[in-house]
Amino acid sequence: MIVRESVELGHSQLSLETGKLAKQANASVTVQFGDTVVMVTVCASKKPREGQDFFPLTVEYVEKTYSAGKIPGGFFKREGRLSSHEILASRLTDRPIRPLFPDGYRNEVQVIATVLSADRENDSTAVVLNGASAALCISNIPFQGPVGAIRVGRLDGQFVANPTFEQQDRCDVNLIVAAGREGITMVEGDAGFVEEDVILDALMFAVEQINPILDAQESLAAKVGKAKTEFQVPTLDPQLKERVRAVGMNLLIDALGIHDKLARYSALDDAKASIKERLIADDPELAEQSKAISECIDELKKEYVRGQILEGKRIGGRGLADVRAIACEVGILPRTHGSSLFTRGETQALATITLGTSQDEQRLDLLHTDTTKSFMLHYNFPPYCVGEVKMLRGPSRREIGHGVLAERGVAASLPDKADFPYTIRIVSEVLESNGSSSMATVCGSSLALMDAGVPVKCAVAGVAMGLIKEKGEFRVLTDILGDEDHLGDMDFKVVGNAAGISALQMDIKCDGVTRAVLKQALDQAKVARLHILGEMEKALSAPRDDISPYAPRIFTLKINPDKIRDVIGPGGKIIRSIVDQTGVQIDIEDDGTVKIASTDQASADKAIKLIRDLTEEPEVGNVYNGFVVRVVDFGAFIRILPNTEGLCHISELSDRRVRQVTDVLSEGDEVMVKVLAIDRQGKIRLSRKAVLADMRGSDAEGEGAEQDA
Numbered sequence: 001m002i003v004r005e006s007v008e009l010g011h012s013q014l015s016l017e018t019g020k021l022a023k024q025a026n027a028s029v030t031v032q033f034g035d036t037v038v039m040v041t042v043c044a045s046k047k048p049r050e051g052q053d054f055f056p057l058t059v060e061y062v063e064k065t066y067s068a069g070k071i072p073g074g075f076f077k078r079e080g081r082l083s084s085h086e087i088l089a090s091r092l093t094d095r096p097i098r099p100l101f102p103d104g105y106r107n108e109v110q111v112i113a114t115v116l117s118a119d120r121e122n123d124s125t126a127v128v129l130n131g132a133s134a135a136l137c138i139s140n141i142p143f144q145g146p147v148g149a150i151r152v153g154r155l156d157g158q159f160v161a162n163p164t165f166e167q168q169d170r171c172d173v174n175l176i177v178a179a180g181r182e183g184i185t186m187v188e189g190d191a192g193f194v195e196e197d198v199i200l201d202a203l204m205f206a207v208e209q210i211n212p213i214l215d216a217q218e219s220l221a222a223k224v225g226k227a228k229t230e231f232q233v234p235t236l237d238p239q240l241k242e243r244v245r246a247v248g249m250n251l252l253i254d255a256l257g258i259h260d261k262l263a264r265y266s267a268l269d270d271a272k273a274s275i276k277e278r279l280i281a282d283d284p285e286l287a288e289q290s291k292a293i294s295e296c297i298d299e300l301k302k303e304y305v306r307g308q309i310l311e312g313k314r315i316g317g318r319g320l321a322d323v324r325a326i327a328c329e330v331g332i333l334p335r336t337h338g339s340s341l342f343t344r345g346e347t348q349a350l351a352t353i354t355l356g357t358s359q360d361e362q363r364l365d366l367l368h369t370d371t372t373k374s375f376m377l378h379y380n381f382p383p384y385c386v387g388e389v390k391m392l393r394g395p396s397r398r399e400i401g402h403g404v405l406a407e408r409g410v411a412a413s414l415p416d417k418a419d420f421p422y423t424i425r426i427v428s429e430v431l432e433s434n435g436s437s438s439m440a441t442v443c444g445s446s447l448a449l450m451d452a453g454v455p456v457k458c459a460v461a462g463v464a465m466g467l468i469k470e471k472g473e474f475r476v477l478t479d480i481l482g483d484e485d486h487l488g489d490m491d492f493k494v495v496g497n498a499a500g501i502s503a504l505q506m507d508i509k510c511d512g513v514t515r516a517v518l519k520q521a522l523d524q525a526k527v528a529r530l531h532i533l534g535e536m537e538k539a540l541s542a543p544r545d546d547i548s549p550y551a552p553r554i555f556t557l558k559i560n561p562d563k564i565r566d567v568i569g570p571g572g573k574i575i576r577s578i579v580d581q582t583g584v585q586i587d588i589e590d591d592g593t594v595k596i597a598s599t600d601q602a603s604a605d606k607a608i609k610l611i612r613d614l615t616e617e618p619e620v621g622n623v624y625n626g627f628v629v630r631v632v633d634f635g636a637f638i639r640i641l642p643n644t645e646g647l648c649h650i651s652e653l654s655d656r657r658v659r660q661v662t663d664v665l666s667e668g669d670e671v672m673v674k675v676l677a678i679d680r681q682g683k684i685r686l687s688r689k690a691v692l693a694d695m696r697g698s699d700a701e702g703e704g705a706e707q708d709a
Contacts, residue, residue, distance in 0.1 A: 183512025338452025
């Protein structure tokens with residue numbers, strides 16, 4: 001049976017359909033917005049994998065190029081590994097649904113979202129979550145949804161639901177917001193340094209728009225939903241928990257009171273081992289319950305830390321709104337184009353800047369467009385930053401996601417491309433991590449940009465906020481530690497400057513957050529952000545006056561677009577010759593803008609002269625040193641500029657009568673001529689006689705001046 005539910009959303013209609021495609025999956029829903037269509041399937045294993053202690057959820061968002069009428073590039077001509085864009089879209093679906101599975105559920109669950117049709121107008125990533133939630137709701141998988149999502153833009157002061165790609169380019173707020181019945185569960189996006197109240201209004205607008213989507217999912221589930229597989233949430237043995245509390249609570253409290261992360265973790269490991277040893281010594285049968293004892297210890301640790309925070313006490317003794325100690329250094333690497341080291345508590349990021357030309361831009365082959373990207377921020381989280389040993393492989397989904405968040409936050413501060421025509425790559429190496437390394441990346445990147453002499457509009461900083469919510473009470477934490485993130489209910493990262501917000505990302509583990517909680521978090525984040533910006537200013541308050549001597553200098557000149565072919569030459573022969581002679585890089589745009597990049601001023605000057613000589617256009621009245629290229633009965637054709645010739649008529653060869661052209665000029669002769677006229681067809685009239693007359697006039701003036709003296 002085919003069932004469809006529809007909701008009016010923004011400029012189009014969002015529809016959810018099931019019963020037609022992929023019927024052997026646990027559930028399948030096709031979601032459509034405009035002519036963009038995404039099929040979302042969900043499947044779950046019948047049994048959990050033995051020994052598994054985590055929830056194995058995987059979300060794969062896959063774009064098929066046929067959906068946009070395109071054929072994949074490359075040798076194989078088929079879709080391969082997921083692109084960064086697809087990974088980011090997968091994360092946008094994963095993060096809101098993951099907390100909605102019951103605690104202790106260990107069956108493998110796979111969500112696959114396949115883009116079947118892309119209209120190049122509407123964003124498929126903004127609607128995938130709705131299809132995934134609907135599919136999970138109608139399946140037999142024990143999912144505690146629904147959850148819905150929309151993209152929110154602000155265009156000319158008005159909020160827009162699911163703006164088109166063209167509208168997104170003009171929005172000063174661009175967020176993807178997910179929400180359930182209890183409130184907002186996820187936020188991801190960027191803004192143009194807007195005030196906190198604008199962000200709050202955007203989030204509340206999203207909640208209003210999402211509620212009808214939740215209704216549609218529930219209606220779909222009521223019509224075709226399957227009975228949920230029974231799942232009993234595992235509970236701890238209360239008697240064992242109390243025995244663990246009696247034996248080891250003081251050991252845990254002492255360990256949790258240690259400020260240093262590694263020392264605290266070591267003390268916690270010792271406490272856990274000691275607790276188990278004591279319990280087993282008293283009751284040898286407990287040796288078979290080692291895992292259960294560990295779970296009791298973890299639960300007691302969580303209860304204690306959360307209870308302390310509700311009383312205003314944090315690990316390390318900080319106040320709820322306090323930021324850890326900050327240290328900033330710039331210019332620490334001698335040959336990079338810019339560098340900085342940002343340290344906040346036990347989190348440390350090394351940021352480096354590399355400046356390049358347009359030839360270094362990244363090519364993006366997206367469903368809706370083919371474009372290039374001139375700003376990249378890459379975030380690396382090596383295992384040593386948390387004292388672990390792991391294989392080094394390609395960037396993880398987390399690294400890609402954190403890098404893009406930092407990139408969004410920093411991008412708003414960059415100068416206009418016309419004012420600074422460089423490709424910019426930032427690499428952040430996380431050297432130590434104990435909470436919010438992505439926000440340390442933002443701060444370090446901003447300092448490194450200024451150290452590189454990039455004329456940024458402002459400095460930007462980021463901070464991660466946390467939340468503890470218990471029995472109607474809540475506490476908002478500033479600059480959270482790794483433990484506070486793990487044991488808390490929210491991870492809310494906010495990036496911006498003194499004026500407002502440029503990027504944010506929020507994930508919620510509890511039921512949802514209200515406007516009051518969000519407002520306090522944003523207000524507290526602003527205070528922290530201003531403090532961090534003040535600390536950064538002590539290291540470097542403004543961009544350096546010039547870029548690094550090791551960075552390429554880009555010189556820009558404008559030529560007539562009709563002359564571009566003269567610079568390039570047949571098969572690129574001329575431009576290659578210029579590059580070979582000077583060693584510079586040359587980029588020519590269709591509008592006649594020529595960019596010359598070189599680390600050597602003399603080489604750049606030589607290239608500029610060669611290009612100007614090739615593209616200079618003759619002007620009436622100017623005198624040129626030309627070469628005779630051809631002699632005819634009625635005059636001589638003289639090359640006055642590269643690829644530019646004019647005719648000097650026999651009557652203009654001399655101030656005396658000339659019987660034959662060859663009496664005055666021969667092919668290959670060098671001669672000074674003046675441009676008399678250029679007609680509409682571009683034909684140029686030259687005169688040697690006018691130059692001779694000018695020379696005689698100058699001589700006469702000189703003699704007169706000498707006689708006067």
